[in-house]
Amino acid sequence: MSMLFTGIAELVTCDETVEGAVTDPLHAGLGVIRDAAVVIGGGGEDSAPVIEWVGPADKAPAADWSVSLEGRAVIPGFVDSHSHLVFAGDRSAEFAARMSGTPYDGGGIAVSVEATRAAKDFELRGLIQQRVTEMRSQGTTTVEIKSGYGLTVEDEVRALRLAREVTTETTFLGAHVVPPDRRAEGERAAYLDLVCGEMLQACAPHARWVDVFCEPASPYAFDGDESRRVLEAGRAAGLELRVHGNQLSEGPGVQLAVELGAASVDHCTFLTDADVDALAGSDTVATLLPGVEFSTRQPYPDARRLIEAGVSVAIASDCNPGTCYSSSMPLMVALAVREMGMTPAEALRAATVGGAKALRRDDIGRVQVGQRADLAVVDAPSWLHIPYRVGVPIVRALEI
Structure with a gap:
C-alpha cells in the first residue's frame, strides 16, 4: 500500500x-x-x-x-547520534550549582549511577520510553543510546538490553567513569580489567558500538592509554568505535579516534590545529553537542573552523541527566547557528546527514x-x- x-x-x-x-x-x-x-x-x-x-x-x-x-x-x-537515556534520578541541584559557579568535572555521574542501579527494570523501561516519545515529538526519528550509568556487569547489560528495545544504535560505555566504589588505590586498574574483559563480553551481544570517556583532565575519566585499551578490546569483540573526546581540555581523544578509525569523536570542544587536520584527513565525524556548553557554561565548539577545514560535522543532543537534560534537536540546531558559527543549512545537515554519517548509516x-x-x-x-x-x-x- x-x-x-x-x-x-x-x-x-x-x-x-x-x-x-x-x-x-x-x-x-x-x-x-x-x-x-x-x-x-x-x-x-x-x-x-x-x-x-x-x-x-x-x-x-x-x-x-x-x-x-x-x-x-x-x-x-533528526538523527540524534549521541544520547544517554538509560538513567534514573535527578541532578537538577547540580545544574543549579553550576549556574552559580561550580565547575563541571564529571564527578556527578556517580549520583546517576546510584539511582540507576536502584531502579527496577519496569521503571527504567518507562523512563526510556518517555524520553524516546519526547524526542519523536520534536522530530527525532533515529537515536543512539549509551549505557554507562550502571558500571557493573549486570547493570551495564541491563542498560543495553533495555535500550535495544527502542533502537538498534546501542553503545557500550562501561568506560564512562571509574565508579565511586572502584577509586581506591589499585582499584582503578582492576576496573579497567573488568571493562575490557568480563563486562565487555557480557555486553557485546547487546551493543553495536563501544565508547570511552577519554578525558585526562578529569580524575574520574580515562587517559589516552586506558582509552586505547578499551577501544581495541571493543573492536576485538566485534564492536564499532566511538569516542568522547576533548570535552574539558585539549587531549588525546581526537587523535586516538582518527588513528583507530572511529566513526565519531564527540564533544570536540578544545581542539589543536593538529586535531583539526587529523579530522579533515579522516572519515571520523566530529559530533558537536551544543546543549552541553549551554548547560555547563563552557566555550562552544568552533564549528566554523571545522567546516572550513573540510571536517564532517554532526550535531546531537547528548541528552543526559548531568550536563544536558534536553532531548530537543531543534534547540541544538538553533544553538549551532547562534553560538557555533554554522549557517542554518549547515546546522540542519549536521542534524540529519551528519548524524547518519556518525552512525555509518546510509538509509536515513x-x-x-x-x-x-x-x-x-x-x-x-x-x-x-x-x-x-x-x-x-x-x-x-x-x-x-
Missing part, C-alpha cells in the same frame, strides 16, 4: 540532485523542493516504510491514499527513493522556522 503526501510547502531532501531543487545560497546542500510531494510505500509487519517517489507536487504519481500536509514544511527526521538522513521514510513535519511554511522560532515546539516526527 502506498501513501501520497501533498501540500508540502518546502521539502528538505538533503539531495541537491533531486528534480526541482532550489539552488540559492541560503539552501545550499539541502536540496529543497517547493510545493513538493512524497510517496511512501511498504511498512508491513516485516519491513519499515520506504520512500518510493520524491518531487514537485504537479508531477506526483497516483497512490493508494493521499494526505495533505496543508502548507507545512517537511525535513528528514535524506529524503531519497529507497531511504527509510523517517520524516519530520514542521508546523510552518519553511524549514528556516526551526532555528528562527527557538523554543517553540513546531517539529514532530511524521507518524505513518
Whole structure:
C-alpha cells in the first residue's frame, strides 16, 4: 500500500540532485523542493516504510491514499547520534550549582549511577520510553543510546538490553567513569580489567558500538592509554568505535579516534590545529553537542573552523541527566547557528546527514527513493522556522 503526501510547502531532501531543487545560497546542500510531494510505500509487519517517489507536487504519481500536509514544511527526521537515556534520578541541584559557579568535572555521574542501579527494570523501561516519545515529538526519528550509568556487569547489560528495545544504535560505555566504589588505590586498574574483559563480553551481544570517556583532565575519566585499551578490546569483540573526546581540555581523544578509525569523536570542544587536520584527513565525524556548553557554561565548539577545514560535522543532543537534560534537536540546531558559527543549512545537515554519517548509516538522513521514510513535519511554511522560532515546539516526527 502506498501513501501520497501533498501540500508540502518546502521539502528538505538533503539531495541537491533531486528534480526541482532550489539552488540559492541560503539552501545550499539541502536540496529543497517547493510545493513538493512524497510517496511512501511498504511498512508491513516485516519491513519499515520506504520512500518510493520524491518531487514537485504537479508531477506526483497516483497512490493508494493521499494526505495533505496543508502548507507545512517537511525535513528528514533528526538523527540524534549521541544520547544517554538509560538513567534514573535527578541532578537538577547540580545544574543549579553550576549556574552559580561550580565547575563541571564529571564527578556527578556517580549520583546517576546510584539511582540507576536502584531502579527496577519496569521503571527504567518507562523512563526510556518517555524520553524516546519526547524526542519523536520534536522530530527525532533515529537515536543512539549509551549505557554507562550502571558500571557493573549486570547493570551495564541491563542498560543495553533495555535500550535495544527502542533502537538498534546501542553503545557500550562501561568506560564512562571509574565508579565511586572502584577509586581506591589499585582499584582503578582492576576496573579497567573488568571493562575490557568480563563486562565487555557480557555486553557485546547487546551493543553495536563501544565508547570511552577519554578525558585526562578529569580524575574520574580515562587517559589516552586506558582509552586505547578499551577501544581495541571493543573492536576485538566485534564492536564499532566511538569516542568522547576533548570535552574539558585539549587531549588525546581526537587523535586516538582518527588513528583507530572511529566513526565519531564527540564533544570536540578544545581542539589543536593538529586535531583539526587529523579530522579533515579522516572519515571520523566530529559530533558537536551544543546543549552541553549551554548547560555547563563552557566555550562552544568552533564549528566554523571545522567546516572550513573540510571536517564532517554532526550535531546531537547528548541528552543526559548531568550536563544536558534536553532531548530537543531543534534547540541544538538553533544553538549551532547562534553560538557555533554554522549557517542554518549547515546546522540542519549536521542534524540529519551528519548524524547518519556518525552512525555509518546510509538509509536515513535524506529524503531519497529507497531511504527509510523517517520524516519530520514542521508546523510552518519553511524549514528556516526551526532555528528562527527557538523554543517553540513546531517539529514532530511524521507518524505513518
